[in-house]
Amino acid sequence: MTEPPLEWLALARGTLDRAAELRRDEAFLASAWTDPRTRVLVVERGKALVSDGDAPALALLPPAQAPAGERWLMGQDASGAAYFTVPAPLPAVEGTRPAGLREVGALLDDLESGLLTQSVALEHWHATHGHCPRCGAPTEVRAAGHVRRCPQDGAEQFPRLDPAVIMLVQDDDGNVLLARGPQWPADRRSILAGFVEPGESLEQAVAREVKEEVGIPVQDVHYLGSQPWPLPQSLMLGFFARTPGSRPPLYPDDDEITDAAWYSRDELRAAVDAGDIVAPGPLSIAAQLIMRWFGGPLPKMPAF
């Protein structure tokens, strides 16, 4: 049975028009920086300033109040106002505090959640790709923050991200496979995930990771949705998959996975109720896939 796509993903809600055609338009960039409608987000090590209070909002500054630094064009909103991100030490703004995606990515409105997600992803790329991979020379920022160019050989580098598959595996009776990573707290469980390797399709990656991690074959691999996960540079691609049989034996590899087990909905509800299992927080696509299987939020689901 084919599942409909996931409807809501915390970090996949951005609404800005990315306006890629304007990134090398120096006249536009200069005039946008003097436009009083323009808004600037300052990011530092994955955090930005958000307002205190129950409904956090990003502290967006007019250009005149923005600190000095590179100006990355993030896009334009429906009114045509431009949004820039400047990587710099966070300024002091009354009534605000620094926060990252894990804290506020799900609480911000669609535009701001997308803006912070995009900004944090770009910041990490710049911070870790300052040199040309061909010759090692320091590279220069181009295209309003979306390209780095080598002055020695002209090679252009574009923001990179690492695709990762994450898959909810069911047996023929609809029981779900949950497991624990060796570094996780003892009560934490989630579905399986892993990075896509070169020369591999997403479906092949799903099958390989499940085989590697718990030793079972899967079939009926169906895509349900994706969300950026710039923590630091992943794109999570979510799937449902099925393995033949009823509660087939699992062989955790102990390297990436421990405590793999099958759960019916009643068993999972009871384990969560008893405090034996903590499910992933709703920020993650893992939680959205589990909720789809479960038929709604789990009891005691962690707040955002």
Ligand SMILES: [Zn+2]
């Ligand atoms: Zn070079």
